[in-house]
Amino acid sequence: MNFESEEEAMKRLGPLYIPVWEHSDETVADAIRMFREKWQPYSKESKQHNILNLVRELIDPAISEYRTHLPAEHLAYFPLPKGLSNYSDLVQSKGFRYAAGQIHSSLREFLDSDAFKEQDVTFIATQDMLKSLFLSCDEKRPRRSRLEPDVYFNTERKTRLCKFCGAPTEFSAFISHWERYGVIDSDEQESSNNIGKISPDLSHTYCLNHRPKLHHGSWNPAYKKAKRSYAQFEQEVLRLRRQVAHPDRPNANSGDTLIDEYFYHFMVDSLLDPTNVAELRELARKMVDSRLTDTKKRILALKKQGMSNHQVGLRMGVITGKQLSNQAVSKALGTIREKFTL
Numbered sequence: 414m415n416f417e418s419e420e421e422a423m424k425r426l427g428p429l430y431i432p433v434w435e436h437s438d439e440t441v442a443d444a445i446r447m448f449r450e451k452w453q454p455y456s457k458e459s460k461q462h463n464i465l466n467l468v469r470e471l472i473d474p475a476i477s478e479y480r481t482h483l484p485a486e487h488l489a490y491f492p493l494p495k496g497l498s499n500y501s502d503l504v505q506s507k508g509f510r511y512a513a514g515q516i517h518s519s520l521r522e523f524l525d526s527d528a529f530k531e532q533d534v535t536f537i538a539t540q541d542m543l544k545s546l547f548l549s550c551d552e553k554r555p556r557r558s559r560l561e562p563d564v565y566f567n568t569e570r571k572t573r574l575c576k577f578c579g580a581p582t583e584f585s586a587f588i589s590h591w592e593r594y595g596v597i598d599s600d601e602q603e604s605s606n607n608i609g610k611i612s613p614d615l616s617h618t619y620c621l622n623h624r625p626k627l628h629h630g631s632w633n634p635a636y637k638k639a640k641r642s643y644a645q646f647e648q649e650v651l652r653l654r655r656q657v658a659h660p661d662r663p664n665a666n667s668g669d670t671l672i673d674e675y676f677y678h679f680m681v682d683s684l685l686d687p688t689n690v691a692e693l694r695e696l697a698r699k700m701v702d703s704r705l706t707d708t709k710k711r712i713l714a715l716k717k718q719g720m721s722n723h724q725v726g727l728r729m730g731v732i733t734g735k736q737l738s739n740q741a742v743s744k745a746l747g748t749i750r751e752k753f754t755l
Contacts, residue, residue, distance in 0.1 A: 418590070419432065419433060422446075422449075425695070426449060427665070428450065429449060429452065429453055431445055431448065431452075431545065431546055431549050432542065432545055432717065433445055433446060433450040433542060434538040434539075434541060434542040434545075435538065436534050436535055436538045437535065437538040437539040437542045438479045438538075438539045440475050440478050440479050441472075441475045441476060441479050441539050441542065441543070441708070442539075442542070443475070444471045444472055444474070444475035444476075444547055444571035444632040445542065447471050447530075448467060448471045448472060448546070450466075451467060451471070452464065452467055455467050455553065456553050457509070457550070457551075457553065460588050460659070461564045464550050464553055465501055465504060465505060466590075466707055467498065467505065468501045468550070469499070469501045470626055472500065472543075472546070473499040473500065473501050473503070476499070476500060476543075477498075477499070479539065483536070487523075487533070487536050490519045490520070490522060490523040490526075491519070492512075492515035492516055492518070492519040498514055500543070500547075503515070504547070504550075505635055509547045509548070509550045509551035510547070510548065510550070510551045511650045511713055512547045513544045513547040513551070513688070514688055516540050516541075516544040516547070517544055517686070517687070517688050518686075519540070520537065520540045520541065520544075521686070523536075523537075524537070551647055552588075573585060573617075574691055574694060575619050575620035575622075575623050575694075576618050576619055576643075577619065577620075577623045577636075577637070577639035577640070577646065577698065578620060578622070578623060578694055578695055578698040579690070579691040579692060579693070579694030579695030579697075579698065580620035580621075580622065580623075580691075580695070581620060581691075581698075582616055582618060582619060582620055583615040583616040583617075583619065583620060583621055584615040584616065584617045584623065586620070586621070587615050587687055619636070619739065622635055623635055623636050623639050624636060635720060642701045642702075645701050646698060646701045649700050649701060650693060650694055650697040652666070652667055652672075653665075653676065653680070653693045653696060653697055654687050654690075655677040656677065657680055657683060657685050657686050657687055657689075657693070660677075660681060660683070660704070662677065662736055663676065663677040664676075664677070667707075669707065669711070671710070671711040671714040671715065671732075672707055672711060672714070673708050674714040674717070675710040675711070675713055675714040675717075675755070676710075678717055678755045679712070679753065679755060691712055699752070700753065703749075703750045703752075703753065704748070705749065705750075705753050708729070708733070708745070709745055709746075709748075711729065711732065712725055712729065712742060712745055712746065713746075713749065713753075713754060713755050714755070715729075716746070716755070717755045722739045722742040722743055722746075723739055725737070725742050726738055726739060726741065726742050729742075
């Protein structure tokens with residue numbers, strides 16, 4: 414019998430794909446495979462096809478069976494409050510995103526505990542897979558929605574963050590506003606009076622500040638600037654996410670000890686964790702826009718060690734092959750925003 418690979422399933426299902434992790438519990442994995450085949454017409458907003466009902470039908474029984482085989486040390490890190498027997502109960506009372514956050518927090522506690530052993534990979538993979546499932550459910554929208562009598566657009570496309578920062582895309586911000594207030598902006602309502610059926614001109618990739626062209630047609634200088642620094646921005650996002658995943662030690666994995674030290678000291682008192690994607694991306698954007706280069710991060714890390722400007726200049730000469738003068742070190746420090754100093 415031929416089984417479809419995850420790569421094949423991802424290509425076939427497209428935006429409806431929900432990942433199944435390797436080494437996860439097979440009962441739960443099979444339930445998620447069935448779930449992603451059926452969930453196309455479902456959403457949080459639908460009364461006839463409410464996605465919570467599908468969770469109750471397919472996911473809850475699989476998790477109940479899975480829990481019967483878990484040892485006590487694993488059950489202690491199962492994030493269901495007292496009195497709730499199924500994840501659907503937690504979702505109904507708190508929401509999908511809250512359930513995903515609880516799984517993340519419990520899993521992190523488990524990984525930091527003495528109970529964690531290498532053979533616990535199935536428990537870790539299964540919990541992480543469930544977190545991805547609930548985040549996908551939280552983003553699911555009705556296939557098509559009518560905002561006004563003659564304004565239609567596809568809401569099945571996932572809401573997401575801007576490619577260049579942590580703000581929601583124009584489309585995502587629009588959806589959020591619509592779900593909260595049930596209305597669209599007045600200029601779009603006026604346009605609908607002049608056109609039979611319109612689709613709002615909203616970017617699915619960029620926020621209002623970073624869309625390639627402004628609404629009057631001219632190129633956006635903020636887009637061009639962000640595009641030039643995109644590689645550096647993504648690098649800073651990755652470093653920040655790695656560091657907050659293990660805030661107790663330097664963990665940016667930049668390949669440079671001093672840069673890793675900088676991220677450790679900079680984030681040591683932060684309350685952010687890897688689930689705070691928008692906040693981390695916004696922080697990375699500010700780092701890049703403030704021209705906080707790796708050289709400046711090294712200088713800050715060396716100053717944190719108690720070195721004088723002269724000592725910092727000598728050490729930078731060893732690292733880069735070009736010694737910095739006291740004046741150069743002082744000038745570099747003077748250009749760093751107070752927000753990013755140590």
